[in-house]
Amino acid sequence: MNKRGVRIAACTLLGTVALSGYQMRLEAKINHSADVPSAGFGAAIEQGSTIQDLQDDVIQNIAYLESVSGLKHNILLASEKVALADAPVSAVLVNPTVVKSKASAEVMQDVLSTIAEIETETIPEVSTQEETQAVGEQADTAEQEYAETETTQTMESLIDAIKEAEEAESSAVEDSEVKTSAGFSATDTYEDIETETADSETTEEVTEEETTEEETETVEEAQDFSGLVIARVSNYVNVRSIPSEEGEIVGKLYDKSVGEFVEEENGWYKITSGNCTGYVKGEFCVVGDEAEALAKEVGTTYAIVNTTTLKVRQEASTESAVLGLVPIEEELVVVEELDGWVKIAIEEGDGYVSRDYVSLRTDFVHAESKEEEEARLAKEAKAREEARAAAAATESARAAQQAARSEANQEVIAAAQGTAASSEGSAMGKEVINYATQFVGNPYVYGGSSLTNGADCSGFVMSVYANFGVGLPHSSSAMRSLGSDVGGLENAQPGDIVCYSGHVGLYVGNGQIVHASTSKTGIIVSNASYRKVLTVRRIF
Known part of the structure; x- marks a missing residue:
């Protein structure tokens, strides 16, 4: 027998052993006996029979025993039994869609190991007919001894696998009422389980999404x-010392300003x-x-940063991208809690921003006393x-400190300076704009105050006014209380x-x-009403 013949015989024999083991288990159940023979086949081997004949007999015996025992015919589909009888066992064993066995992993490992060992054997080359015959006889003897040894070992592993499969089968019947036989699962039953599992996973995913939505639901505190x-x-309305127009004016309550009711x-x-x-009419x-309704419109809620540098994110999640950075003690207008x-709101x-890193305060405009x-x-x-x-x-030093102007910004700078010159206002204020606009095109740098190398919004304003000898704080919120209020953008x-x-x-x-806008745009000239203006302050 040549190398290919040995491999085919081994594959066919081991496949038949697997089916024969199942046949003998059925016989033991029918006879109400737990004893399973340790070796042998459940089919008679007649003189001149081939391994394929033995395999056909085993399959027929299994079908008969299943019918007698009353077990559900689910080891194989009917069409698959016919195909198994006609196809090489090696092809059946390596196709997991044909036999769905809980013990198939162990059996498959034995078969593949046997095939690998047989294929790696070296059959010596012979040159004479006598030597060829001698080698063939030795191979047949070795094949018979090897097959007997492998048969015994495979049967033992099959018996153990069947016992384990029956224990698993019993547990599965109690839990899910899924019927199996001899450790094998029917194709339709297996598919149902997969479908149920997929449905369960889908339900879990939906539940998790609903939980997330509930956790992020907006909580409104009155x-x-x-x-x-x-x-x-x-x-404004006058605040008087007595409830009469004859009373002394002690202060002014401006439009949308708020006081606390006494009587x-x-x-x-x-x-x-x-x-x-005092008293107001x-x-x-x-x-x-x-x-109470009007208070929601006239009041302004601020978030005061209480950490060194706070990240402002695009969405209300720590996984969201960072939109910008704000420094400690910066006061930001709250849009929603x-x-x-x-x-x-930022630039x-x-x-x-996380509620953990800000404190909230709602401010109202109050009356101004006469002394104030x-x-x-x-x-x-x-x-x-x-x-x-x-x-x-x-003024003389200002001209000497002017930086070289970029050609790309000449038109913008000239237009801005022309606008300032033609607008109403003080000459000093126009000089401020002439000086500030020459830095258009320079970079924006968070925390910076260099007009040439980079500045942020408050650093830019601070440095521009520093050139005129005016000291301003490096804080946009602090600048809201400097100088005098002009009464809105229109003034x-x-x-x-x-x-x-x-x-x-x-x-x-x-x-x-003109302002230091963002890191993407740098210092630019843009529309002043692109955002809500809180106040306009005049220094000169």
Whole structure:
């Protein structure tokens, strides 16, 4: 027998052994005996029979025994039994879609190991007919001894595998009422289990998505605005010492400014607002439910950063991309409060910060007492005079410090300076714009204050005014209280500081500002009303 013949015989024989083991197990069940013969086949081997004949007999015996024992015919589909009888056993054993056996892994390993060992054997070359015959006889003897040894070992492993499969089968019947026989699963049963598992996994995924949505649901906490008095006038209403127009004016409650209600007397409301306490005429104010509704419009909620550098993210998640960075103690306007997150406004757009790293405060505009007004006016006048004097002293140095202008920005710079020159305003304010616009095109650097190498928004404004001898803080929120309030963008003049939530710029004129915008754009000239303006402050 040549090498190929040995391999075919081994494959066929081992496949028959596997089927024969199942046949003998059926016989043992029919006879109500747990004893299984340790060796032998469940089919008679007649003289002159081939291994293929033995295999056909075993398959026929299995079909008969299954019928007698009452077991479900699920070891193989009927069509697969016919195909098994006609096809080489090696092809059947290596095709997992034909036999779905829980013990197939062990049997397959034995078969593949046997084939590998047989294929690697070296059959010596012979040159004579006598030597060929001798070698063939030796190969037949070795084949018979090897087959007997492998048969015994394979039967033992099959018996163990069948016992383990029956134990698993019993457990599976109790849990899921899926019927199996002799450790084999029917094709239709196996597919049903896979379908049920897939459905279960899908259900789990949906549940997890629903849980995530519930966890990120916005939690709205009601704010108490009761007991407020809000002015609703074109400019301001006087706060008087007594509930009468004859009373002394002790302060002013400007439009949309808020006070705390104390009492009502003859159509006058006694209020406390800031450092001012007195009476305002009721017809110029709103109280009660109307005041509570209006408070949501006139009040401004700020998020104050309490960590060194806070990341602002595009979505309310730590997995979301970073939109921008804000420094400690920066005050940002709150757009919306969420569960664990706060939506705020910065130069790059609206983003989200963790509630753990900010503290919230809602501010209202309060009344200004007579003393406070006088002190404010005197301070503004003094600051204006100092700024003009400092600008005059440094005017000559300004021309020498001008940086080389980029050719690409010449047209923009010239247009901005022309706009400033043609706009109403002080000469000093226009000089501020002439100086600031020469740095258009230079980079934006977070935390920077260099007009040539890079600056952020407040660093840019600070450095521009420093050239005129005016010291400003490196903070956009702090700049909102400098100088004097001009009353909105419509009253702005060249050189005024335009303040936004988390951002500042310098007013050029004709509705434009020059500012250090973002790291992508650098220092640019753009529309001043591209975002909501909080206040416009005048230094000169």
